[in-house]
Amino acid sequence: MKFTTTTALVASIAFCTSAFADGHATLPLKELPDIADRDYWVPEEVNADGKLEAMQAVVGAEAVPFGGTQDAPIQIALIYPSSDTSDFWARNYLALTKRLDQLGIAYETTEFASRQIEHSLQSTYSNQVSQDADLYDYVIFGPSELSIQADNIDKLASNDGFATYVWAFHTPLKSLGTQPDAWFDFSSAAGALTMCDYMIGRLGEGVTMAMNRGIPGITDNQRSGDFKECVETKAGWTTVYEHYGEYQREGGFAGTSLILQAYPEANIIHNANTAMAMGSVEAQVAVGKEKDIFSTGWGGTGLELDAIRRGALAATPMRMGDDVCAATAEAIKADLEGRADELPLVFLGRITVAHDQMSADEIDALEQEAFRFSGVGALKR
Numbered sequence: 001m002k003f004t005t006t007t008a009l010v011a012s013i014a015f016c017t018s019a020f021a022d023g024h025a026t027l028p029l030k031e032l033p034d035i036a037d038r039d040y041w042v043p044e045e046v047n048a049d050g051k052l053e054a055m056q057a058v059v060g061a062e063a064v065p066f067g068g069t070q071d072a073p074i075q076i077a078l079i080y081p082s083s084d085t086s087d088f089w090a091r092n093y094l095a096l097t098k099r100l101d102q103l104g105i106a107y108e109t110t111e112f113a114s115r116q117i118e119h120s121l122q123s124t125y126s127n128q129v130s131q132d133a134d135l136y137d138y139v140i141f142g143p144s145e146l147s148i149q150a151d152n153i154d155k156l157a158s159n160d161g162f163a164t165y166v167w168a169f170h171t172p173l174k175s176l177g178t179q180p181d182a183w184f185d186f187s188s189a190a191g192a193l194t195m196c197d198y199m200i201g202r203l204g205e206g207v208t209m210a211m212n213r214g215i216p217g218i219t220d221n222q223r224s225g226d227f228k229e230c231v232e233t234k235a236g237w238t239t240v241y242e243h244y245g246e247y248q249r250e251g252g253f254a255g256t257s258l259i260l261q262a263y264p265e266a267n268i269i270h271n272a273n274t275a276m277a278m279g280s281v282e283a284q285v286a287v288g289k290e291k292d293i294f295s296t297g298w299g300g301t302g303l304e305l306d307a308i309r310r311g312a313l314a315a316t317p318m319r320m321g322d323d324v325c326a327a328t329a330e331a332i333k334a335d336l337e338g339r340a341d342e343l344p345l346v347f348l349g350r351i352t353v354a355h356d357q358m359s360a361d362e363i364d365a366l367e368q369e370a371f372r373f374s375g376v377g378a379l380k381r
Contacts, residue, residue: 027172027179040146040171040218043187043346051344059326059349063102066333073106074332075135079125080142080167081116084247086274087301088321089142091374092167095322096140098373099329105336110136116215116247116275119144126152133161138332141180142167145217154178163335165328170346171218182331183346184324188222191317191351195296196230198315198353203268203294205235210266212255212276214247223272223298240266245276252279260289268294274301281312300354302379305367308356315355318366322373323349 028035028045035045043052082089093111100107112125122144129139139162143149146169156164158178170185199207211228214220224242231237240263245251252271259266260283271277277297284290290312297304300318307313327347334340354366367376 038171039175040173043170043344043348046172047344047346051342052347054342055327055330055344055347056323056350058330059323063099065102065104066336068336070106070336073108074137074336076107076109076332077112077129077136077139077162078109078142079112079122079129079139080114081118081122081144082111082113082142083115084275086299087303087379088168088274088299090379091301091321091371092142092325094374095325095371096328099326100332103329103333105329105333114144116144119148122149123152126155130155130159133159136162138163138165138335140165140167140328143169145215146171146173146219147217148215150175153180156180163332163340165331167324167328169219170348172345179345181335181340182328182343184328184331184349185346186319186324186349186351188219189226190348191298191319192222192224192226193230194351194353195315195317196227196234198355199268199296200231200235202315202355202357205237207231207235207237207268208265209237209239209268209270210241210243210255210259210263211239211270212243212245212252212272212280213270214245214272214276216244220272224270227270245272245279247273247275249275249279249282252276253283254279256280256283257286260284260287260293266293268296270296271298273298274303277307277313277316278303281307285312300366300370302367302371302376305354305363308354308358309360309363311356313356315353318352318354318370320350320352320370322371326373 028041030045032045080089114121139156141156150173154176157180164180166180166183168185170183170187172179211224213224228239241259243255245255256269259269269280271280274297280295284293294314297313297316300316304313304316331343334342
């Protein structure tokens with residue numbers, strides 16, 4: 001089902017309402033108190049009651065094979081920044097395809113890879129896929145950044161030639177003329193608050209922090225901004241420096257090198273993704289400071305867990321990583337079976353904290369659950 005906005009942007013923002021193409025319902029389905037202050041909806045505002053929970057139950061259960069027949073494999077185009085250091089995107093691919101295998105759905109994939117900072121390349125890919133719409137049944141888009149890629153999301157979602165799913169974001173923009181068929185993500189806001197409570201419980205009050213932030217936008221506002229606000233408000237932490245490393249390993253290295261030289265009072269470095277966390281660790285090791293700084297990651301990838309095991313990383317908000325792409329496979333199955341209306345507009349996977357005070361067995365159990373499809377341990381890139 002396509003969710004199409006028929007009101008103008010100004011009206012959409014003013015009234016926080018957009019109409020479905022078929023006229024059966026409007027977004028938002030409910031309104032939270034701060035809705036007028038945002039240019040996007042949160043999952044609670046767009047998901048019908050019970051649909052997210054039902055989908056989470058399906059994803060956590062054994063696969064029920066596809067009940068139909070196929071004349072040919074379905075064609076899936078993946079546009080995502082899988083050329084970066086993080087194994088997040090490689091794991092997404094593995095989880096998606098292995099769940100499709102379990103479901104008995106025949107498929108073929110075409111990958112359009114980029115780095116997180118290659119925004120224009122994603123535009124090129126989006127145009128190419130839109131022009132070749134007859135070649136694809138499903139398009140999975142992992143935007144480099146939500147607002148930067150909004151036009152491309154709209155372009156893909158409005159194409160009737162295929163269904164469009166968005167990975168790694170969960171805040172549908174009000175300005176979109178057509179909403180994608182579904183969004184699949186982990187809540188960065190929820191992860192930030194979970195991490196905040198853990199960090200305050202472990203480190204206490206009055207901590208001095210420096211940050212390697214990502215690319216300005218919704219994701220970094222939640223991962224970094226919400227975390228910063230939480231620890232400063234709840235525990236009186238002080239933030240002495242914020243570096244924007246654009247989610248790149250080099251950015252984490254450069255930011256940490258500067259922090260170690262110019263802000264030696266910082267006793268914790270926040271990193272907003274795996275790539276920057278790995279770069280930060282490298283910078284600390286280069287000057288023998290890896291045991292002196294409390295370093296965090298974001299996401300709980302295999303690379304981060306290996307760093308925690310060897311004492312190079314202290315903690316990370318850990319996504320149950322394979323949830324999202326198992327859910328995507330289940331969404332494809334539901335669509336093929338004519339049950340797309342059973343899906344939530346926004347699917348959210350589970351999230352917890354992995355840290356260096358956990359036993360080896362505890363980390364192993366967490367990793368087994370998180371990567372039940374894509375496999376444990378850091379993936380070779």
